Amino acid sequence: MNREGGMRIGVVVGGAVTPGDAVLVAGDAAVTEGVACERFRLAANPLHGIGCACCAPRGPAAEALGRLFLARARGVVPWFSRVVVVADTTGVAAVRAALVGDAVTMARFFETDPPAEGGR
Secondary structure, eight states: OOOTTTTTTTEEEESOOOOEEEEEEEEEEOOOOOOOEEEEEEOOOOOOOOTTTTTTTHHHHHHHHHHHHHHHHHHHSSSSEEEEEOOHHHHHHHHHHHHOOOOOHHHHEEEOOHHHHHHH
């Protein structure tokens, strides 16, 4: 358990991947071997960017975080205490939108700052 997010899992944009981390990747970027990884792709031309929660589907970043969480809970991937996001600015924006706008994602994850140099 962490002080800032309670039981939620911290999500950090960029930075080094260390043991005990998972990686969320937008697209086809290379990933460190031996860590839990989930990928998502954003639509090149989204049809409709506006919608209320009842009619707009969950975004690809929220879905990917959900798959990562379930894989952790089921023991399919090694246990992780932090997710490192590897994405361009559009992918990072999608992850941040999920962290503040998707109720299920907000219940499981929170954005945190990268650790200070040399710390975790």
